[in-house]
Amino acid sequence: MQRGRLEVIAGTMFGGKSTELIRRVNRYEVTGKSSQLFKPIIDNRYSKEHVSSHDGLIKKVIAVQDYVDLAQRYNPNIPVLAVDEPQFLDGTIVDLCEEHAQRGGVAIVSLLLKDFKDRYFQFKDGKYDASEFLRRADDIVFLKAICTAQESNGAQISGIIQRFDSASEEKQICGQEATRVQRFIDGKVASSESPLVLVGQKEAYAPRCRQHYVFY
Ligand SMILES: [Zn+2]
Secondary structure, three states, rough: OOOEEEEEEOOOOOHHHHHHHHHHHHHHHHEEEEEOEEEEEOOOOOOOOOEEOOOEEEEEEEEEEEEEHHHHHHOOOEEEEEEEOOHHOOHHHHHHHHHHHHHHOOOEEEEEEEOOOOOEEEEEOOOOOOOOHHHHHHHEEEEEEEEEOOEEOOOOEOOOOOOOHHHHOOOOOOEEEEEEEEEEEEEEHHHHOOOOOOOOOOOEEEOOOOOOOOOO
């Protein structure tokens, strides 16, 4: 009898979670374990049939509208169940992944653990927050990004970083490991009261270390 497990790839934005998810799915496929890879449709950043990682790896994916959609398409007989960005679904996704592992399957999720307010992501139905995956996991890896805050003569320059801006040769980015993500609206740090959906304003996110993350 095959031993099941729940693997959690947790981390911050820009930490390479999708890349790691695809890497693991590929490794299981090499050993003869077929997979089904789901991803909630949240925006049109990527093709709806593929999960793309920032380094260009792509993998065929089943794009789902919500948890119910996923549950209907889920095939319990396929050994590897992989879910990219499960924090955008209902909390029941945690239960489904656990059931899959209990039956001897491998469940792998790439999970955005915290929002820009540095709080655990709440699932859509409010059933759990993202930490529930950590509690139930057999294996957890936490992936960090690189803090891109600019420093000039030791002082931080606020705003969004143009990493390859040739005009900023004098300035250096922080380069520390980033465990948080800062949200910017129209180039300024967004307050925790700022609405999640913006109309007519430009928003951006950037990875930040402890020293450069601003609570606002
Ligand atoms: Zn930093």
